[in-house]
Amino acid sequence: MKRLLTLFTALVVFFGQSHAADKPNVIFILADDLGIGNLSCYGSDNYKTPHIDKLAAEGTRFTQCFTAALCGPSRAMIMTGRYAFRNGSSNQDACTVMPNKELQLGRVFQSAGYKTSSIGKWGQLPGEPDEAGFDDYLRFNGSGVYRNKKEGKSEEYLVNSKEMKLGDDEYMPDLMHEHMMKFIKKHKDASFFVYYPMSSVHGDLLPTPDSASGSTDLMADNITYMDKLVGKLVSELEALKLRDNTLIIFMGDNGTGKGQSERATIGGKALSGMKGTMLECGGLVPMIANWPGKTPAGKVSADLIDSTDFLATFAELTGGTLPKDTIFDGHSIAPQLRGEPGTPREWVYNQLAAMWYVRDAKWKLNEKNELFDMSDAPFTEKLVAGDHPARTKLAAVLAKLDPAGGIPDSGDGTGRHANKDKKKKVEESMKKPxxxxxxxxxxxxxxxxxxxxxxxxxxxxxxxxxxxxxxxxxxxxxxxxxxxxxxxxxxxxxxxxxxxxxxxxx
Missing domain, CATH: 1.10.238.10 (EF-hand)
Structure with missing residues (x-):
């Protein structure tokens, strides 16, 4: 009998560990205004990111991950798993009036029994994180919050509804890291999810704690410090013996900002597009997945991904549930994260304001019916005139999606600002049953x-x-x-x- 009890206990432990290994802790790191030209593992000429490079070397680096070209619409895709013409998030201001029920990312983890935390930038989304499936949060207002910028005026932020003020000697990226580690240590014996939208490296850039006096390259300083924080996170997870069962996703929220784009070169070549544009590197972003023992080490994947895919992926990995009466656009990449072939997308869709495109591995078709040869992307995009099989194929995809028949853009056409009259109508219409x-x-x-x-x-x-x-x-x-x-x-x-x-x- 004693031997049977011992065997039973061993089986319970084994299957419990196996189940836990298949339901990882998840940390989703979302860097701000960081394009592929800002990371050395993507070939950057001017920036070095050894800790992020190590994540890539020990995990899988994806080369064809797309999201919206501005932070609000990009975060809306991640949070909702839906395209902008469905949820109304085609411009920055519209994102803040989306119905709260659209925000599913935290909720899918909660439905699977995870403890959840959102730490960082949130102001481009409606409400507060605790209204959208997050048990814990630290959020600051606006973008690029690092230190107090004006004498006598403190940056304000919220910690679980409590109003806080940044001290003159405090550095927001460090506070965020400390809050995250406190949350992780508290829930290390449970399954946890951390959504970690960083300050870095959105302007206005300020010196980091490691910047040399009089430094003239604050972009490099801030990328280096961001990379240091990623390395620090990994080291602390290892010390807590959590690393082997933690999936880390590292991603940029859109392309490099305008003021920094000229130096975001690869192999001495300028990239096509930047933040806020519908060119390739407005929405093409770095994406790295690292899950020890699961994600293939050193693999570089050219599978097409767009940022609606994360919600579907996390639902599959955790067993979480999503509303059945809602159309979701994401395709799960859980198989690829486990080292399996999966069923890669044939195309991705991207939108900003009333501009959009659908893109496959070789071609891109936009709302103007302009077809581009993308064989030399991310450096050039070649306009193709006349009939072409790719035009017919991608036009059929757009016809099926019908973005023009969706929620119309309420902005000024740039994706950045509201058209006040249109915004008011959209807000009123969203309130009506x-x-x-x-x-x-x-x-x-x-x-x-x-x-x-x-x-x-x-x-x-x-x-x-x-x-x-x-x-x-x-x-x-x-x-x-x-x-x-x-x-x-x-x-x-x-x-x-x-x-x-x-x-x-x-």
């Missing part, structure tokens, strides 16, 4: 119903041709869509016609 439906709808139909209700500001139950086309970014194509939807040819598109894309039967 959806019209009731007399039938049980699919998730796709329910989403189109919500889009119609947002367009139908006067609640007439129908849209005129002029109204519909002027509320779309592509008036000519919108006119064709209107004619298709208007099946009874009465000059209006009804709610049912819109929902079914003209397939309604009377």
């Amino acid at each position: 959806e019209a009731p439906s007399t039938t049980t709808m699919s998730a796709e139909d329910a989403e189109r119903a919500a889009k119609f209700d947002k367009l139908d500001e006067d609640k007439l139950g129908k849209l005129t041709r002029d109204y519909y086309t002027t509320h779309q970014s592509d008036a000519a194509a919108a006119g064709n869509r209107f004619d298709k939807y208007d099946t009874d040819k009465d000059g209006f598109v009804s709610r049912d016609e819109y929902i079914t894309k003209g397939k309604v039967t009377k």
Whole structure:
């Protein structure tokens, strides 16, 4: 009997360890304004990042990870697993008025029994982290918070709803690291998730604690200090004996900022695009995954990824749940993180304001129907004229997505600022309840119903041709869509016609 009990105990321990190993702790590090040209493991000419390079050397480095070209829309993709035309996050200001229910990242971990913490930048998202699935948080206002910038005026931040002021001798990146380690130590015997959106390396750049007096290269100083903090995190996880069961994701939130882009070269060559642009390196970002014993060491993957994929990936890895009545755009890369082939994407989609593109491994097609040969990316993008099989293929993807039929952009066209009149209308429409439906709808139909209700500001139950086309970014194509939807040819598109894309039967 004693031997049987010993065997039973050993089996319980074994299967418990096996289960824990398959449900890792997760730390998602999101660097701010850090492009591929800022990391030495991606070939940067001017910056050295030995600790991040080590993560890549001992894990997998992805070369085709895309996200939105500005921080708010990028974070919205990560948090929601949905494209901007679905959640309304096509510009910075619109991100702050997204419905709170869109923010699923913390919630998916909570649903799997994880303890969750958000530490860093949050102001481009609605509400507070504790309203979006995070048990613990430290958040500062704005971007690029390092030290107090003005004499007699302290930077303010929140720790679990408590208002705090940065001391004159305090450095925000260090406070964030200390808060993170306190959270990890508290929950080291449980499963935990840390969302870690860093200050670094968003401007206005200030000297780090390690900067030499009179340093003239604050970008290099800040990248070096950021890299140091990543190394410090790894060392402390090792000391706590947590490293082997912790998946670390390191990613940039968009491309390099304008003021630093000229020095973000690779192999002596300038990159195409920067933060805020729809060129390649506006949205192409570094992404490294390191999970000891699971993620292949030293692998470089060219699998296409966009930042909606993280939510689906984490749901699969943890067993967490997502709402069943919502369309999610992500494709799980959990197999690739475990060293398996998986089913890589055939294309990625990217959007900022009313600009968008769909891109596969070789070609890119934008909202203007411009086709680009991407064989020399990330350095050049070659415009291709005339008919081409790639144009037909990617146009079919855009037609299926139908971004122009989604929530219209409420901004000034740049993705940075609101058009105040449009923003007010979007905010008002988001507050109004959806019209009731007399039938049980699919998730796709329910989403189109919500889009119609947002367009139908006067609640007439129908849209005129002029109204519909002027509320779309592509008036000519919108006119064709209107004619298709208007099946009874009465000059209006009804709610049912819109929902079914003209397939309604009377």
